[in-house]
Amino acid sequence: MFLDLESYSGYQTYLLEQPARLVVDLYGVKGDPPPMLEVDSPVLSSIRASRFDDQTLRVVCDLKAPTGYQVLPAPGGGIAIDFNYQLYSLALEDQDGSLLLSIEMSAAPEVQATYLESPLRLVLDFQDTTLLTRSFDTPVNLGPIVRWRVGQHSPAVTRVVLELAEPLASLPVEERAAGSFVLPFFPGTAAEAAAYLRAQQHAQEEPEELGAELLPTGEGVLSGLVIAVDPGHGGSDPGTIGYQGTFEKDVNLAISLYLGELLSEAGAKVIYTRDTDVYVSIFQRPEIAMEAGADLFVSVHANSHIERGRARGTETLYRAGDPASELFARIVQEELVKAITLIDRRIWGREDLAVFNGSNIPAVLVEVGFLDHPDEEVLLRASGFQKVAAQGIFNGIVRFCLENKR
Amino acid sequence: MKRERILAGLLLAALAVLAVRAIVGWPAHNGDAVPVALDVTEPFYPVYFSSRDTGLLEPEFHQGSATIEQVLADLLAGPKLEHLAGVIPADTVVLGYRLSGETLYVSFSHHLVTNHPGGSTGEILTVYAIVNSLTGIDGVERVQILVENQVVDTLAGHLNLQRALRKDYSALGSQVL
Numbered sequence: 217m218f219l220d221l222e223s224y225s226g227y228q229t230y231l232l233e234q235p236a237r238l239v240v241d242l243y244g245v246k247g248d249p250p251p252m253l254e255v256d257s258p259v260l261s262s263i264r265a266s267r268f269d270d271q272t273l274r275v276v277c278d279l280k281a282p283t284g285y286q287v288l289p290a291p292g293g294g295i296a297i298d299f300n301y302q303l304y305s306l307a308l309e310d311q312d313g314s315l316l317l318s319i320e321m322s323a324a325p326e327v328q329a330t331y332l333e334s335p336l337r338l339v340l341d342f343q344d345t346t347l348l349t350r351s352f353d354t355p356v357n358l359g360p361i362v363r364w365r366v367g368q369h370s371p372a373v374t375r376v377v378l379e380l381a382e383p384l385a386s387l388p389v390e391e392r393a394a395g396s397f398v399l400p401f402f403p404g405t406a407a408e409a410a411a412y413l414r415a416q417q418h419a420q421e422e423p424e425e426l427g428a429e430l431l432p433t434g435e436g437v438l439s440g441l442v443i444a445v446d447p448g449h450g451g452s453d454p455g456t457i458g459y460q461g462t463f464e465k466d467v468n469l470a471i472s473l474y475l476g477e478l479l480s481e482a483g484a485k486v487i488y489t490r491d492t493d494v495y496v497s498i499f500q501r502p503e504i505a506m507e508a509g510a511d512l513f514v515s516v517h518a519n520s521h522i523e524r525g526r527a528r529g530t531e532t533l534y535r536a537g538d539p540a541s542e543l544f545a546r547i548v549q550e551e552l553v554k555a556i557t558l559i560d561r562r563i564w565g566r567e568d569l570a571v572f573n574g575s576n577i578p579a580v581l582v583e584v585g586f587l588d589h590p591d592e593e594v595l596l597r598a599s600g601f602q603k604v605a606a607q608g609i610f611n612g613i614v615r616f617c618l619e620n621k622r
Numbered sequence: 623m624k625r626e627r628i629l630a631g632l633l634l635a636a637l638a639v640l641a642v643r644a645i646v647g648w649p650a651h652n653g654d655a656v657p658v659a660l661d662v663t664e665p666f667y668p669v670y671f672s673s674r675d676t677g678l679l680e681p682e683f684h685q686g687s688a689t690i691e692q693v694l695a696d697l698l699a700g701p702k703l704e705h706l707a708g709v710i711p712a713d714t715v716v717l718g719y720r721l722s723g724e725t726l727y728v729s730f731s732h733h734l735v736t737n738h739p740g741g742s743t744g745e746i747l748t749v750y751a752i753v754n755s756l757t758g759i760d761g762v763e764r765v766q767i768l769v770e771n772q773v774v775d776t777l778a779g780h781l782n783l784q785r786a787l788r789k790d791y792s793a794l795g796s797q798v799l
């Protein structure tokens with residue numbers, strides 16, 4: 217709020233409750249008071265001015281709730297009053313395995329995150345914010361969070377401190393509804409969270425680029441194609457197992473289902489060799505694809521080295537001696553690495569993989585990352601990363617189909 | 623026969639690398655005599671392990687004439703060079719073998735499957751360490767891996783093990799060659 221005054225000799229402010237209002241008495245101001253102003257703001261509802269005495273103009277700001285403020289005399293005359301945003305409530309939530317902080321606030325928060333070690337903690341400073349709930353300090357047991365403290369750190373900053381057992385990073389705040397926001401957490405360090413965000417951005421930019429080029433008629437770019445999506449392992453065969461106990465079969469299925477959704481949206485007919493946690497023999501999988509008349513075969517896996525934790529990165533295997541499969545692998549690998557930004561290991565022609573044996577359509581087996589590497593396991597088990605991986609593979613399929621003119 | 627010549631060339635290059643390393647002096651594993659001071663005028667044979675430098679297969683050369691029993695024992699015993707890692711899962715034993723024509727059938731205990739970490743990379747390293755090592759023996763062209771005396775579909779869910787496999791040098795690190 218800015219009070220445009222030609223001259224004044226001083227001011228005094230009072231924050232009053234019930235109803236919440238800020239009173240500003242301006243001394244040495246003459247003239248008639250301006251009319252009342254209705255305001256559509258997250259903080260203010262109206263501004264009234266009246267003459268208190270012949271030397272003093274009283275300005276009353278009706279607030280939606282009591283809040284912090286700063287009075288800033290402007291160098292060119294007049295007074296600016298900055299009201300803090302109001303933080304009504306905070307809650308930590310676990311939504312389908314993803315941790316987030318849900319925030320009820322008068323406007324989108326500006327959060328400054330600081331990660332501190334010994335003890336491990338994540339400090340979230342809400343800028344220009346007044347906390348309207350009571351401060352608290354309480355133990356919790358939510359993923360890596362063992363305790364959290366919330367309080368008004370300074371007149372303009374509300375501080376949230378999360379004590380951690382393992383690294384945790386904050387992701388950008390998202391708006392869910394008017395006045396309702398969430399701050400998602402990423403299970404990893406800030407650097408890993410940044411890599412994850414970059415990957416997500418890639419994935420979001422890519423389809424737009426392609427979409428503009430590919431969909432001149434609005435028709436599905438993959439319509440008419442039958443694509444076999446093969447989530448590796450399943451049922452009694454868990455595949456490789458990560459340090460945190462992540463089963464490869466679950467990662468493979470999650471990425472495959474996301475991939476299938478994207479392919480369907482683009483008009484393809486999707487054939488899953490499995491779409492639940494069941495055992496399907498590796499010899500049956502290409503048969504399922506061939507019986508359905510599939511044009512392409514994509515097997516989705518997560519890798520492991522014989523020496524656990526040694527290797528990392530992405531590789532795509534293809535049917536050796538088949539130029540179409542090799543081109544398919546090259547493009548899928550390129551797009552997937554672009555999307556998830558893991559190390560680009562190689563594409564590798566193999567004639568001994570069972571899923572390549574039973575068909576002659578372009579066939580690849582994608583090893584998205586190494587589940588036996590602790591850093592990559594963190595990524596592979598995160599649904600956000602799984603979606604980005606699916607998007608990367610999808611982009612590769614679309615590009616291959618275009619470059620091959622079907 | 624061109625392929626044979628290329629392989630011989632590669633082998634000599636590998637020997638040159640080993641010779642240099644031998645001069646530098648490699649610490650021995652378990653205090654064993656390290657067979658890096660290889661006498662190339664006497665017989666020697668390669669046993670394949672996983673390189674900690676490249677993550678790929680790399681041969682360790684042993685002095686003597688390769689026999690099926692000796693190569694299998696070498697594979698199970700693991701590498702002597704410190705920069706190499708074993709490729710056979712813990713507790714695995716060989717239950718028996720049979721040479722039929724040029725195809726060698728080797729039966730391993732179930733630990734080969736149940737103690738294997740998995741992954742196509744892990745599976746390819748284990749399988750081709752076995753196949754490449756055993757096909758270095760005269761008269762062995764193909765190797766079929768059996769588990770508990772049975773033909774199996776696969777070791778870790780990627781490779782087709784229903785048939786015998788030939789040697790594959792694509793799992794070898796180019797750094798070795």
Ligand SMILES: [Zn+2]
Binds near residue numbers: 519779
């Ligand atoms: Zn797998």
